[in-house]
Amino acid sequence: MNKILVTGATGQLGSAVVNELLQKVSASDISVLVRTPEKAADLKAKGVTIIKGDYTDYASLVAAFKDVEKLYFVSSSDVMNRFGQHQNVVKAAVEAGVGHIIFTSVQRKSEDGTSPVALIADAHWKTDDLISRSGLTYTILKHGLYTDILPMFMGDKVIETGTVFLPAGNGKSSYASRNDLAAAGAVILTTQGHENKVYEFGGPVSYSFHDIAEILSELSGKSIQYVSPSAEVYAEQLKSYGVADEMIQGAASFCVAIAQGEFDFPATDLETIMGSKPQSVKEYLKAAYHL
Template identity: 50%
Template sequence: MILVTGATGNYGKSTINALLNKGISASIISALVRDAAKAEDLKAKGISLKVGDYDNYAGLVEAFKGVDKLLLVSGTDLVNRTEQHKNVVKAAKEAGVKHILYTSFERKNESETSPIYFLAKSHLETEKLIKESGLTYTIFRNNLYLDVLPMFFGEQVLDTGILFPAGDTKSAFALRDDMTEATANVLASEGHENKEYSLSNTENISLQEIAQNLSEIVDRDINYVSPPQDVYVETLTKAGVPAQYVGMFASFAETIKQGEFSSEKTDLENLLGRKPLTAKAFLKEVYGTK
Protein backbone atom coordinates (compact mmCIF):
# COMPACT_ATOMS: atom_id res chain seq x y z
CA MET A 1 0.00 0.00 0.00
CA ILE A 2 1.20 3.50 -0.95
CA LEU A 3 -0.03 6.44 1.12
CA VAL A 4 0.37 10.06 -0.02
CA THR A 5 -0.02 12.85 2.53
CA GLY A 6 -1.18 16.36 1.65
CA ALA A 7 -3.23 14.70 -1.06
CA THR A 8 -5.51 17.66 -1.79
CA GLY A 9 -2.50 19.94 -2.34
CA ASN A 10 -0.71 20.42 -5.65
CA TYR A 11 2.21 18.07 -5.03
CA GLY A 12 0.25 15.25 -3.42
CA LYS A 13 -2.59 15.25 -5.93
CA SER A 14 -0.19 15.44 -8.89
CA THR A 15 1.80 12.49 -7.52
CA ILE A 16 -1.34 10.40 -7.18
CA ASN A 17 -2.39 11.24 -10.74
CA ALA A 18 1.08 10.29 -11.96
CA LEU A 19 0.81 6.93 -10.18
CA LEU A 20 -2.54 6.29 -11.84
CA ASN A 21 -1.17 7.34 -15.23
CA LYS A 22 1.59 4.77 -14.78
CA GLY A 23 -1.03 2.07 -14.39
CA ILE A 24 -0.70 1.66 -10.63
CA SER A 25 -4.02 0.35 -9.34
CA ALA A 26 -6.06 2.81 -7.30
CA SER A 27 -6.73 -0.07 -4.91
CA ILE A 28 -3.19 0.13 -3.53
CA ILE A 29 -3.11 3.94 -3.23
CA SER A 30 -4.47 5.83 -0.24
CA ALA A 31 -4.53 9.54 0.48
CA LEU A 32 -4.22 11.37 3.78
CA VAL A 33 -6.56 14.38 3.80
CA ARG A 34 -7.77 16.75 6.48
CA ASP A 35 -11.20 17.16 4.88
CA ALA A 36 -12.68 14.26 2.91
CA ALA A 37 -15.18 16.63 1.29
CA LYS A 38 -12.28 18.29 -0.54
CA ALA A 39 -11.08 14.97 -1.95
CA GLU A 40 -14.20 13.73 -3.73
CA ASP A 41 -12.29 13.71 -7.02
CA LEU A 42 -9.74 11.30 -5.56
CA LYS A 43 -12.45 9.11 -4.07
CA ALA A 44 -14.15 8.97 -7.47
CA LYS A 45 -10.94 7.55 -8.92
CA GLY A 46 -10.99 4.73 -6.41
CA ILE A 47 -8.41 6.18 -4.01
CA SER A 48 -8.93 5.21 -0.37
CA LEU A 49 -9.19 8.30 1.82
CA LYS A 50 -7.63 8.46 5.29
CA VAL A 51 -8.72 11.47 7.34
CA GLY A 52 -6.03 12.93 9.56
CA ASP A 53 -3.56 15.76 9.98
CA TYR A 54 0.02 16.24 11.09
CA ASP A 55 -1.02 17.54 14.53
CA ASN A 56 -3.01 14.44 15.51
CA TYR A 57 -0.51 11.72 16.38
CA ALA A 58 -3.02 9.00 17.23
CA GLY A 59 -4.90 9.64 14.01
CA LEU A 60 -1.68 9.36 12.02
CA VAL A 61 -0.81 6.01 13.60
CA GLU A 62 -4.23 4.68 12.66
CA ALA A 63 -4.01 6.07 9.10
CA PHE A 64 -0.55 4.57 8.54
CA LYS A 65 -1.44 0.99 9.48
CA GLY A 66 -0.84 -1.39 6.59
CA VAL A 67 1.19 1.20 4.63
CA ASP A 68 4.35 0.00 2.89
CA LYS A 69 5.47 3.29 1.35
CA LEU A 70 4.58 6.67 2.83
CA LEU A 71 5.15 9.89 0.92
CA LEU A 72 5.46 12.75 3.41
CA VAL A 73 4.70 15.92 1.47
CA SER A 74 6.17 18.73 3.57
CA GLY A 75 3.63 20.81 5.46
CA THR A 76 2.98 24.52 4.93
CA ASP A 77 2.81 25.58 8.60
CA LEU A 78 6.35 26.96 8.91
CA VAL A 79 6.00 27.67 12.63
CA ASN A 80 4.93 24.16 13.61
CA ARG A 81 6.29 22.13 10.70
CA THR A 82 9.13 20.39 12.52
CA GLU A 83 6.86 19.14 15.30
CA GLN A 84 4.24 18.08 12.77
CA HIS A 85 6.79 16.13 10.75
CA LYS A 86 8.10 14.60 13.96
CA ASN A 87 4.59 13.27 14.56
CA VAL A 88 4.51 11.78 11.07
CA VAL A 89 7.90 10.07 11.39
CA LYS A 90 7.15 8.66 14.86
CA ALA A 91 3.69 7.50 13.79
CA ALA A 92 5.14 5.86 10.68
CA LYS A 93 7.56 3.89 12.82
CA GLU A 94 4.89 2.89 15.34
CA ALA A 95 2.49 1.82 12.58
CA GLY A 96 5.12 -0.34 10.90
CA VAL A 97 5.58 1.67 7.71
CA LYS A 98 8.38 0.08 5.71
CA HIS A 99 9.63 3.07 3.68
CA ILE A 100 9.19 6.84 4.14
CA LEU A 101 9.79 9.31 1.30
CA TYR A 102 10.10 13.04 1.95
CA THR A 103 9.86 16.19 -0.20
CA SER A 104 12.75 18.39 0.94
CA PHE A 105 14.66 21.11 -0.94
CA GLU A 106 17.79 21.63 -3.02
CA ARG A 107 20.53 23.70 -1.37
CA LYS A 108 24.23 24.20 -0.80
CA ASN A 109 24.17 26.39 2.30
CA GLU A 110 22.64 24.63 5.30
CA SER A 111 23.65 27.30 7.83
CA GLU A 112 21.64 30.11 9.37
CA THR A 113 23.22 32.48 6.83
CA SER A 114 20.98 31.03 4.09
CA PRO A 115 18.49 33.69 2.88
CA ILE A 116 15.74 31.06 3.11
CA TYR A 117 16.75 29.53 6.44
CA PHE A 118 13.23 30.29 7.69
CA LEU A 119 12.10 27.61 5.22
CA ALA A 120 15.20 25.45 5.32
CA LYS A 121 15.38 24.88 9.07
CA SER A 122 12.41 22.52 9.34
CA HIS A 123 13.45 20.59 6.21
CA LEU A 124 16.91 19.98 7.64
CA GLU A 125 15.46 18.97 11.00
CA THR A 126 13.00 16.61 9.31
CA GLU A 127 15.73 14.94 7.28
CA LYS A 128 17.64 14.39 10.52
CA LEU A 129 14.57 12.92 12.23
CA ILE A 130 13.98 10.54 9.34
CA LYS A 131 17.56 9.32 9.22
CA GLU A 132 17.68 8.86 13.00
CA SER A 133 14.37 6.95 13.04
CA GLY A 134 15.87 3.84 11.51
CA LEU A 135 13.17 3.80 8.82
CA THR A 136 14.16 3.08 5.24
CA TYR A 137 13.97 6.45 3.49
CA THR A 138 14.21 8.35 0.22
CA ILE A 139 14.69 12.11 0.27
CA PHE A 140 13.83 14.33 -2.67
CA ARG A 141 15.84 17.56 -2.79
CA ASN A 142 13.38 19.57 -4.85
CA ASN A 143 14.65 22.60 -6.73
CA LEU A 144 12.61 25.79 -7.00
CA TYR A 145 9.51 25.20 -9.10
CA LEU A 146 9.27 26.83 -12.51
CA ASP A 147 5.63 27.21 -11.52
CA VAL A 148 6.42 29.96 -8.98
CA LEU A 149 8.26 32.24 -11.40
CA PRO A 150 5.10 33.98 -12.67
CA MET A 151 4.26 34.85 -9.06
CA PHE A 152 7.69 36.46 -8.67
CA PHE A 153 7.25 38.34 -11.95
CA GLY A 154 3.80 39.73 -11.20
CA GLU A 155 0.65 39.86 -13.31
CA GLN A 156 1.82 42.84 -15.36
CA VAL A 157 5.17 41.35 -16.37
CA LEU A 158 4.49 41.70 -20.10
CA ASP A 159 3.98 45.45 -19.61
CA THR A 160 6.48 46.20 -16.86
CA GLY A 161 9.23 43.63 -17.47
CA ILE A 162 10.91 41.56 -14.78
CA LEU A 163 12.05 43.36 -11.63
CA PHE A 164 13.81 40.82 -9.43
CA PRO A 165 17.13 41.13 -7.55
CA ALA A 166 18.51 37.74 -8.60
CA GLY A 167 21.56 38.93 -10.54
CA ASP A 168 22.83 36.84 -13.44
CA THR A 169 23.25 33.55 -11.60
CA LYS A 170 21.83 30.49 -13.30
CA SER A 171 19.46 28.03 -11.63
CA ALA A 172 18.08 24.60 -12.48
CA PHE A 173 14.40 25.44 -11.98
CA ALA A 174 12.11 22.48 -12.72
CA LEU A 175 8.41 21.91 -13.30
CA ARG A 176 6.49 20.63 -10.27
CA ASP A 177 4.67 18.03 -12.39
CA ASP A 178 8.03 16.66 -13.56
CA MET A 179 9.06 16.32 -9.92
CA THR A 180 5.83 14.56 -8.99
CA GLU A 181 6.16 12.20 -11.94
CA ALA A 182 9.68 11.32 -10.79
CA THR A 183 8.34 10.87 -7.25
CA ALA A 184 5.65 8.52 -8.56
CA ASN A 185 8.27 6.54 -10.48
CA VAL A 186 10.22 6.03 -7.25
CA LEU A 187 7.08 5.06 -5.32
CA ALA A 188 6.19 2.51 -8.01
CA SER A 189 9.58 0.80 -8.13
CA GLU A 190 12.34 -0.61 -5.95
CA GLY A 191 16.03 0.20 -5.52
CA HIS A 192 15.63 3.64 -3.95
CA GLU A 193 16.27 2.68 -0.35
CA ASN A 194 18.21 5.22 1.76
CA LYS A 195 18.92 7.45 -1.23
CA GLU A 196 18.70 11.18 -1.85
CA TYR A 197 17.72 12.55 -5.25
CA SER A 198 18.19 16.07 -6.56
CA LEU A 199 15.06 16.93 -8.50
CA SER A 200 16.66 19.68 -10.56
CA ASN A 201 16.51 20.50 -14.25
CA THR A 202 19.40 19.52 -16.49
CA GLU A 203 19.21 23.07 -17.85
CA ASN A 204 20.55 25.98 -15.78
CA ILE A 205 19.15 29.34 -16.79
CA SER A 206 19.43 32.95 -15.59
CA LEU A 207 16.65 35.48 -15.18
CA GLN A 208 18.20 37.49 -18.02
CA GLU A 209 17.88 34.45 -20.30
CA ILE A 210 14.33 33.92 -19.12
CA ALA A 211 13.52 37.53 -20.07
CA GLN A 212 15.05 36.92 -23.52
CA ASN A 213 12.98 33.76 -23.95
CA LEU A 214 9.85 35.58 -22.88
CA SER A 215 10.60 38.37 -25.34
CA GLU A 216 10.74 35.83 -28.18
CA ILE A 217 7.53 34.14 -27.06
CA VAL A 218 5.42 37.31 -26.86
CA ASP A 219 7.30 39.11 -29.67
CA ARG A 220 8.14 42.23 -27.70
CA ASP A 221 10.98 43.35 -25.50
CA ILE A 222 10.70 42.16 -21.90
CA ASN A 223 13.42 43.81 -19.85
CA TYR A 224 15.03 42.25 -16.81
CA VAL A 225 16.25 44.57 -14.05
CA SER A 226 18.06 43.26 -10.97
CA PRO A 227 17.96 46.16 -8.48
CA PRO A 228 19.61 46.30 -5.06
CA GLN A 229 17.59 44.47 -2.39
CA ASP A 230 16.56 47.65 -0.59
CA VAL A 231 15.30 49.25 -3.79
CA TYR A 232 13.32 46.11 -4.65
CA VAL A 233 11.76 45.93 -1.19
CA GLU A 234 10.87 49.63 -1.27
CA THR A 235 9.34 49.33 -4.75
CA LEU A 236 7.11 46.38 -3.84
CA THR A 237 6.13 47.94 -0.53
CA LYS A 238 5.06 51.16 -2.25
CA ALA A 239 3.07 49.07 -4.73
CA GLY A 240 1.05 47.67 -1.84
CA VAL A 241 2.46 44.15 -1.82
CA PRO A 242 1.97 42.61 1.66
CA ALA A 243 5.16 42.62 3.76
CA GLN A 244 5.24 38.82 4.14
CA TYR A 245 5.35 38.40 0.36
CA VAL A 246 7.92 41.14 -0.11
CA GLY A 247 10.20 39.41 2.39
CA MET A 248 9.70 35.99 0.84
CA PHE A 249 10.27 37.19 -2.73
CA ALA A 250 13.40 39.10 -1.71
CA SER A 251 14.75 36.07 0.16
CA PHE A 252 14.27 33.75 -2.80
CA ALA A 253 15.83 36.30 -5.15
CA GLU A 254 18.93 36.46 -2.96
CA THR A 255 19.03 32.65 -2.75
CA ILE A 256 18.98 32.45 -6.55
CA LYS A 257 21.67 35.13 -6.74
CA GLN A 258 23.89 33.14 -4.37
CA GLY A 259 23.67 30.08 -6.63
CA GLU A 260 21.75 27.87 -4.21
CA PHE A 261 19.56 26.47 -7.00
CA SER A 262 22.25 25.83 -9.59
CA SER A 263 22.84 22.14 -10.22
CA GLU A 264 24.68 19.78 -12.53
CA LYS A 265 22.87 16.70 -11.25
CA THR A 266 20.81 14.54 -13.59
CA ASP A 267 18.68 12.65 -11.05
CA LEU A 268 15.42 14.13 -12.34
CA GLU A 269 16.18 13.25 -15.95
CA ASN A 270 17.25 9.76 -14.92
CA LEU A 271 14.11 9.14 -12.88
CA LEU A 272 11.86 10.48 -15.65
CA GLY A 273 13.65 8.66 -18.44
CA ARG A 274 13.51 11.89 -20.47
CA LYS A 275 14.60 15.50 -20.37
CA PRO A 276 12.62 17.67 -17.92
CA LEU A 277 10.54 20.49 -19.38
CA THR A 278 12.70 23.52 -20.15
CA ALA A 279 12.04 26.99 -18.80
CA LYS A 280 11.31 28.26 -22.32
CA ALA A 281 8.71 25.54 -22.92
CA PHE A 282 7.10 26.38 -19.58
CA LEU A 283 7.01 30.10 -20.39
CA LYS A 284 5.42 29.32 -23.76
CA GLU A 285 2.67 27.36 -22.01
CA VAL A 286 1.99 30.23 -19.61
CA TYR A 287 2.46 33.29 -21.82
CA GLY A 288 2.26 31.97 -25.38
CA THR A 289 -1.36 32.93 -25.96
CA LYS A 290 -1.17 36.37 -24.35
Protein backbone atom coordinates in the same frame (compact mmCIF):
# COMPACT_ATOMS: atom_id res chain seq x y z
CA MET B 1 0.97 -3.85 -5.40
CA ASN B 2 1.54 -2.98 -1.78
CA LYS B 3 -0.30 -0.11 -0.19
CA ILE B 4 0.77 3.46 -1.01
CA LEU B 5 -0.19 6.45 1.13
CA VAL B 6 0.21 10.06 -0.04
CA THR B 7 0.02 12.92 2.46
CA GLY B 8 -1.09 16.44 1.57
CA ALA B 9 -3.16 14.98 -1.24
CA THR B 10 -5.46 18.00 -1.61
CA GLY B 11 -2.44 20.27 -2.17
CA GLN B 12 -0.99 20.91 -5.61
CA LEU B 13 1.97 18.51 -5.40
CA GLY B 14 0.15 15.74 -3.53
CA SER B 15 -2.83 15.76 -5.88
CA ALA B 16 -0.50 15.70 -8.90
CA VAL B 17 1.29 12.65 -7.46
CA VAL B 18 -2.02 10.83 -6.90
CA ASN B 19 -3.12 11.57 -10.47
CA GLU B 20 0.17 10.14 -11.75
CA LEU B 21 -0.25 7.06 -9.55
CA LEU B 22 -3.77 6.44 -10.89
CA GLN B 23 -2.18 5.90 -14.31
CA LYS B 24 0.14 3.23 -12.89
CA VAL B 25 -1.73 1.27 -10.20
CA SER B 26 -5.27 0.49 -9.13
CA ALA B 27 -7.05 3.17 -7.08
CA SER B 28 -7.62 0.50 -4.43
CA ASP B 29 -3.85 0.48 -3.80
CA ILE B 30 -3.78 4.21 -3.00
CA SER B 31 -4.67 5.94 0.25
CA VAL B 32 -4.40 9.64 1.01
CA LEU B 33 -4.07 11.52 4.27
CA VAL B 34 -6.05 14.76 4.32
CA ARG B 35 -7.15 17.22 7.00
CA THR B 36 -10.45 17.94 5.26
CA PRO B 37 -11.92 14.81 3.61
CA GLU B 38 -14.57 16.88 1.79
CA LYS B 39 -11.81 18.44 -0.30
CA ALA B 40 -10.82 14.97 -1.54
CA ALA B 41 -14.28 14.06 -2.88
CA ASP B 42 -12.92 13.78 -6.43
CA LEU B 43 -10.30 11.26 -5.33
CA LYS B 44 -12.87 9.29 -3.35
CA ALA B 45 -15.04 9.11 -6.48
CA LYS B 46 -12.08 7.53 -8.30
CA GLY B 47 -11.80 4.79 -5.67
CA VAL B 48 -8.93 6.21 -3.61
CA THR B 49 -9.16 5.56 0.15
CA ILE B 50 -9.49 8.83 2.09
CA ILE B 51 -8.06 8.96 5.63
CA LYS B 52 -8.57 11.96 7.88
CA GLY B 53 -5.41 12.95 9.70
CA ASP B 54 -3.20 15.85 10.64
CA TYR B 55 0.53 16.28 11.20
CA THR B 56 -0.29 17.80 14.60
CA ASP B 57 -2.37 14.77 15.65
CA TYR B 58 0.13 12.01 16.35
CA ALA B 59 -2.44 9.30 17.03
CA SER B 60 -4.12 9.98 13.67
CA LEU B 61 -0.77 9.50 11.94
CA VAL B 62 0.02 6.18 13.60
CA ALA B 63 -3.44 4.88 12.69
CA ALA B 64 -3.15 6.12 9.10
CA PHE B 65 0.31 4.63 8.57
CA LYS B 66 -0.57 1.07 9.67
CA ASP B 67 0.11 -1.45 6.88
CA VAL B 68 1.57 1.24 4.60
CA GLU B 69 4.39 -0.06 2.44
CA LYS B 70 5.31 3.24 0.79
CA LEU B 71 4.62 6.65 2.33
CA TYR B 72 4.95 9.77 0.14
CA PHE B 73 5.54 12.45 2.76
CA VAL B 74 4.82 15.97 1.48
CA SER B 75 6.53 18.56 3.67
CA SER B 76 4.26 20.69 5.84
CA SER B 77 3.02 24.07 4.60
CA ASP B 78 3.01 25.41 8.19
CA VAL B 79 6.41 27.13 8.09
CA MET B 80 6.53 28.17 11.75
CA ASN B 81 5.65 24.71 13.09
CA ARG B 82 7.03 22.60 10.26
CA PHE B 83 9.85 20.69 11.94
CA GLY B 84 7.75 19.68 14.94
CA GLN B 85 5.10 18.34 12.58
CA HIS B 86 7.75 16.51 10.57
CA GLN B 87 9.04 14.90 13.76
CA ASN B 88 5.52 13.59 14.39
CA VAL B 89 5.32 12.08 10.90
CA VAL B 90 8.70 10.33 11.11
CA LYS B 91 8.10 9.04 14.65
CA ALA B 92 4.63 7.78 13.66
CA ALA B 93 6.06 6.09 10.56
CA VAL B 94 8.56 4.26 12.76
CA GLU B 95 5.88 3.24 15.27
CA ALA B 96 3.51 2.06 12.54
CA GLY B 97 6.22 0.07 10.76
CA VAL B 98 6.07 1.91 7.42
CA GLY B 99 8.07 0.00 4.82
CA HIS B 100 9.56 2.94 2.91
CA ILE B 101 9.27 6.71 3.42
CA ILE B 102 9.73 9.11 0.48
CA PHE B 103 10.19 12.73 1.63
CA THR B 104 9.83 15.89 -0.47
CA SER B 105 12.83 17.89 0.65
CA VAL B 106 14.52 20.86 -1.03
CA GLN B 107 17.79 21.68 -2.74
CA ARG B 108 19.93 24.07 -0.71
CA LYS B 109 23.51 25.25 -0.33
CA SER B 110 23.47 26.32 3.33
CA GLU B 111 22.61 24.27 6.39
CA ASP B 112 23.98 26.66 9.01
CA GLY B 113 21.12 29.14 9.30
CA THR B 114 22.75 31.73 7.03
CA SER B 115 20.44 31.22 4.05
CA PRO B 116 17.98 34.08 3.44
CA VAL B 117 15.29 31.38 3.40
CA ALA B 118 16.61 29.48 6.44
CA LEU B 119 13.18 29.75 8.06
CA ILE B 120 11.78 27.68 5.19
CA ALA B 121 14.76 25.48 4.28
CA ASP B 122 16.18 24.48 7.65
CA ALA B 123 13.25 22.25 8.63
CA HIS B 124 13.94 20.25 5.45
CA TRP B 125 17.58 19.42 6.08
CA LYS B 126 16.79 18.67 9.71
CA THR B 127 14.05 16.29 8.53
CA ASP B 128 16.43 14.67 6.03
CA ASP B 129 18.80 13.99 8.93
CA LEU B 130 15.99 12.73 11.15
CA ILE B 131 14.79 10.30 8.47
CA SER B 132 18.27 9.02 7.66
CA ARG B 133 18.81 8.20 11.35
CA SER B 134 15.33 6.76 11.93
CA GLY B 135 16.01 3.20 10.81
CA LEU B 136 13.33 3.54 8.13
CA THR B 137 14.04 2.67 4.51
CA TYR B 138 13.95 6.08 2.86
CA THR B 139 14.26 8.10 -0.33
CA ILE B 140 14.90 11.82 -0.03
CA LEU B 141 13.83 13.95 -2.99
CA LYS B 142 15.68 17.27 -2.95
CA HIS B 143 13.30 19.32 -5.08
CA GLY B 144 14.61 22.33 -6.94
CA LEU B 145 12.66 25.57 -7.07
CA TYR B 146 9.43 25.03 -8.96
CA THR B 147 9.41 26.48 -12.46
CA ASP B 148 5.80 27.28 -11.50
CA ILE B 149 6.98 30.13 -9.25
CA LEU B 150 8.52 32.11 -12.12
CA PRO B 151 5.23 33.72 -13.24
CA MET B 152 4.48 34.46 -9.57
CA PHE B 153 7.83 36.23 -9.18
CA MET B 154 7.75 38.08 -12.50
CA GLY B 155 4.04 38.86 -12.64
CA ASP B 156 1.52 38.37 -15.42
CA LYS B 157 2.37 41.67 -17.13
CA VAL B 158 6.10 41.06 -17.64
CA ILE B 159 5.72 40.84 -21.44
CA GLU B 160 3.74 44.11 -21.51
CA THR B 161 6.12 45.99 -19.22
CA GLY B 162 9.23 44.54 -20.88
CA THR B 163 11.01 44.28 -17.53
CA VAL B 164 11.85 41.48 -15.11
CA PHE B 165 12.32 43.39 -11.83
CA LEU B 166 13.75 41.14 -9.09
CA PRO B 167 16.61 41.40 -6.55
CA ALA B 168 18.21 38.11 -7.66
CA GLY B 169 21.50 39.51 -8.98
CA ASN B 170 23.33 37.13 -11.27
CA GLY B 171 22.33 34.06 -9.25
CA LYS B 172 21.19 30.92 -11.04
CA SER B 173 18.68 28.23 -10.11
CA SER B 174 17.95 24.76 -11.46
CA TYR B 175 14.18 24.87 -11.84
CA ALA B 176 11.87 21.86 -12.17
CA SER B 177 8.14 21.85 -12.82
CA ARG B 178 5.77 20.59 -10.15
CA ASN B 179 4.22 18.15 -12.65
CA ASP B 180 7.60 16.59 -13.45
CA LEU B 181 8.43 16.27 -9.76
CA ALA B 182 5.09 14.54 -9.25
CA ALA B 183 5.72 12.19 -12.18
CA ALA B 184 9.11 11.23 -10.77
CA GLY B 185 7.60 10.70 -7.32
CA ALA B 186 5.03 8.31 -8.77
CA VAL B 187 7.78 6.31 -10.49
CA ILE B 188 9.65 5.96 -7.20
CA LEU B 189 6.45 4.84 -5.45
CA THR B 190 5.85 2.10 -8.01
CA THR B 191 9.35 0.78 -8.74
CA GLN B 192 12.29 -0.69 -6.82
CA GLY B 193 15.89 0.40 -6.50
CA HIS B 194 15.40 3.71 -4.69
CA GLU B 195 16.05 2.45 -1.18
CA ASN B 196 18.15 4.75 1.05
CA LYS B 197 18.96 7.13 -1.81
CA VAL B 198 18.99 10.91 -2.06
CA TYR B 199 18.02 12.39 -5.42
CA GLU B 200 18.81 15.90 -6.66
CA PHE B 201 15.62 16.93 -8.41
CA GLY B 202 16.65 20.20 -9.99
CA GLY B 203 16.53 20.76 -13.72
CA PRO B 204 19.51 19.83 -15.91
CA VAL B 205 20.44 23.49 -16.57
CA SER B 206 20.61 26.46 -14.18
CA TYR B 207 19.22 29.82 -15.28
CA SER B 208 19.73 33.39 -14.10
CA PHE B 209 17.02 35.98 -14.60
CA HIS B 210 19.22 37.45 -17.34
CA ASP B 211 18.78 34.08 -19.09
CA ILE B 212 15.04 34.06 -18.39
CA ALA B 213 14.62 37.59 -19.76
CA GLU B 214 16.41 36.42 -22.93
CA ILE B 215 14.08 33.42 -23.21
CA LEU B 216 11.03 35.68 -22.81
CA SER B 217 12.46 38.05 -25.44
CA GLU B 218 12.91 35.18 -27.89
CA LEU B 219 9.43 33.76 -27.24
CA SER B 220 7.59 37.08 -27.38
CA GLY B 221 9.58 38.84 -30.09
CA LYS B 222 9.88 41.81 -27.72
CA SER B 223 12.90 43.10 -25.85
CA ILE B 224 12.56 42.01 -22.21
CA GLN B 225 15.20 43.42 -19.86
CA TYR B 226 16.25 42.21 -16.44
CA VAL B 227 16.71 44.80 -13.70
CA SER B 228 18.06 43.70 -10.31
CA PRO B 229 17.38 46.32 -7.63
CA SER B 230 18.40 46.02 -3.99
CA ALA B 231 15.98 44.06 -1.84
CA GLU B 232 15.02 47.35 -0.15
CA VAL B 233 14.20 49.14 -3.40
CA TYR B 234 12.29 46.07 -4.59
CA ALA B 235 10.23 46.02 -1.39
CA GLU B 236 9.45 49.74 -1.67
CA GLN B 237 8.37 49.34 -5.29
CA LEU B 238 6.02 46.43 -4.52
CA LYS B 239 4.65 48.22 -1.47
CA SER B 240 3.71 51.15 -3.71
CA TYR B 241 1.67 48.70 -5.79
CA GLY B 242 -0.24 47.58 -2.70
CA VAL B 243 1.36 44.13 -2.43
CA ALA B 244 1.04 42.61 1.04
CA ASP B 245 4.14 42.80 3.27
CA GLU B 246 4.23 39.03 3.79
CA MET B 247 4.28 38.38 0.05
CA ILE B 248 6.97 41.01 -0.49
CA GLN B 249 9.15 39.55 2.25
CA GLY B 250 8.74 36.01 0.91
CA ALA B 251 9.59 36.91 -2.69
CA ALA B 252 12.51 39.14 -1.67
CA SER B 253 13.99 36.42 0.57
CA PHE B 254 13.85 33.84 -2.21
CA CYS B 255 15.39 36.26 -4.72
CA VAL B 256 18.26 37.14 -2.37
CA ALA B 257 18.78 33.40 -1.81
CA ILE B 258 18.88 32.90 -5.59
CA ALA B 259 21.48 35.69 -5.81
CA GLN B 260 23.61 33.74 -3.32
CA GLY B 261 23.36 30.51 -5.33
CA GLU B 262 21.27 28.66 -2.77
CA PHE B 263 19.39 26.70 -5.48
CA ASP B 264 22.07 26.27 -8.15
CA PHE B 265 22.22 22.47 -8.36
CA PRO B 266 21.66 21.31 -11.95
CA ALA B 267 21.17 17.55 -12.05
CA THR B 268 20.02 14.71 -14.27
CA ASP B 269 18.34 12.56 -11.59
CA LEU B 270 14.89 13.79 -12.61
CA GLU B 271 15.34 12.73 -16.24
CA THR B 272 16.83 9.40 -15.16
CA ILE B 273 13.88 8.57 -12.90
CA MET B 274 11.20 9.85 -15.31
CA GLY B 275 12.78 8.14 -18.29
CA SER B 276 12.14 11.24 -20.37
CA LYS B 277 13.29 14.85 -20.66
CA PRO B 278 11.79 17.12 -18.00
CA GLN B 279 9.90 20.18 -19.19
CA SER B 280 12.38 22.97 -19.91
CA VAL B 281 12.10 26.46 -18.50
CA LYS B 282 11.49 27.70 -22.04
CA GLU B 283 8.63 25.23 -22.59
CA TYR B 284 7.08 26.16 -19.27
CA LEU B 285 7.25 29.92 -19.90
CA LYS B 286 5.85 29.51 -23.41
CA ALA B 287 2.76 27.79 -21.98
CA ALA B 288 2.45 30.03 -18.91
CA TYR B 289 2.52 33.27 -20.92
CA HIS B 290 0.67 31.86 -23.96
CA LEU B 291 3.55 32.72 -26.28
